[in-house]
Amino acid sequence: MFQVIGGRSVQAVRLLAPRSAVLVEAVRGRKSRNDPVAKSKEGRIKVPPPVDPVEMVVLKERYSEYELIMRALRLEFKEEVLRKKYEEEMGSQAEERSRREKEEHRALMDWNNQENLQMLKARILRIQKEEEEAESKTVEAAIQREEELQEFIRQKEKEILQLQEEAKNFITLENLDQRIEEALDNPKNYNFAIDKEGSVVKRTVLQ
Amino acid sequence: MVHLSSLLLKNYHSGYVVIRLALAGHKQANRPFYRIVAAYNKRARDGKYIEQLGTFDPLPNIYNEKLVSFNFDRIKYWIGCGAHPTKPVAKLLGLSGFFPLHPMTVTEAERRRAQAKLAETAEGTEDSQEGKQTQI
Numbered sequence: 001m002f003q004v005i006g007g008r009s010v011q012a013v014r015l016l017a018p019r020s021a022v023l024v025e026a027v028r029g030r031k032s033r034n035d036p037v038a039k040s041k042e043g044r045i046k047v048p049p050p051v052d053p054v055e056m057v058v059l060k061e062r063y064s065e066y067e068l069i070m071r072a073l074r075l076e077f078k079e080e081v082l083r084k085k086y087e088e089e090m091g092s093q094a095e096e097r098s099r100r101e102k103e104e105h106r107a108l109m110d111w112n113n114q115e116n117l118q119m120l121k122a123r124i125l126r127i128q129k130e131e132e133e134a135e136s137k138t139v140e141a142a143i144q145r146e147e148e149l150q151e152f153i154r155q156k157e158k159e160i161l162q163l164q165e166e167a168k169n170f171i172t173l174e175n176l177d178q179r180i181e182e183a184l185d186n187p188k189n190y191n192f193a194i195d196k197e198g199s200v201v202k203r204t205v206l207q
Numbered sequence: 208m209v210h211l212s213s214l215l216l217k218n219y220h221s222g223y224v225v226i227r228l229a230l231a232g233h234k235q236a237n238r239p240f241y242r243i244v245a246a247y248n249k250r251a252r253d254g255k256y257i258e259q260l261g262t263f264d265p266l267p268n269i270y271n272e273k274l275v276s277f278n279f280d281r282i283k284y285w286i287g288c289g290a291h292p293t294k295p296v297a298k299l300l301g302l303s304g305f306f307p308l309h310p311m312t313v314t315e316a317e318r319r320r321a322q323a324k325l326a327e328t329a330e331g332t333e334d335s336q337e338g339k340q341t342q343i
Contacts (some may be wrong), residue, residue: 055314056243058314059310059314062310062313062314063310064325065307065310066307066308066309066310069307073286073306074286074287077283077286078284078286078287078288078289079286079287079289080287081283081284081288082287096301174328189285
């Protein structure tokens with residue numbers, strides 16, 4: 001009739017219950033060892049439920065039968081479990097199964113080795129190709145550098161030639177007087193006029 | 208992250224295996240549902256179990272049946288390994304026919320029949336008394 005609550009909900013029960021009224025729900029372990037017995041239970045003698053002797057005899061008989069059958073069932077089941085285990089490990093199927101598994105394992109390992117060999121070959125080819133490419137690249141780079149060097153040299157030679165040619169017209173200390181005289185003798189007139197149509201007129205005020 | 212301690216301590220157990228009813232916490236008040244479960248003896252009732260072997264619904268359905276299910280193959284295995292069923296599980300299995308009928312089932316039924324008969328006779332005497340009184 002009374003609900004027995006676990007220890008954790010004791011506090012909640014105490015809060016929920018009204019202050020003055022009695023706790024309706026019984027909680028296990030509410031009283032400790034030295035607490036006095038409640039007034040309503042002072043003269044109580046705990047009496048076990050009454051046993052009917054006729055029924056008890058019949059019950060004992062039934063229980064002995066039941067336990068006999070249960071023991072037998074338990075042994076049966078134990079035997080079955082052991083037999084299953086034995087068959088699993090050493091039965092007729094076990095050898096075939098182990099043999100089949102071994103063969104499968106061997107086949108798979110062979111296949112794996114084949115795959116490994118193929119991958120090895122592919123890898124070697126790939127590495128060779130890469131090496132060749134690297135070599136060709138270095139060779140090309142060297143050639144490129146050579147070409148650039150040559151180009152540079154050519155450029156410099158052209159500049160030198162041009163300078164040499166220009167050097168012929170330079171004014172040196174020996175040419176100085178001659179050149180001055182030349183310059184004074186030939187006055188150059190750089191003035192010109194241009195109109196909107198673009199016709200140039202070089203003849204200007206006469207010197 | 209896998210807790211290494213639980214992996215290491217996984218198989219540490221002394222004590223025996225029981226087949227018992229564990230409340231399957233559906234977190235709904237007033238709607239119980241039990242799982243028939245093989246667990247170690249000292250574990251909490253609803254705690255970690257080894258294997259689930261069936262179910263039991265204590266509330267009757269619309270056809271007034273209480274539904275029970277068993278995995279007989281695994282129950283045989285566990286009993287063969289030395290598991291003990293509890294009283295309610297033994298009773299249920301007895302009713303299902305897998306075990307012999309539990310003696311308490313029979314005695315309870317007999318007691319109820321006796322009670323019902325007493326009640327009937329009491330009513331019968333009351334009716335007859337009332338009948339006599341009215342006659343008188």
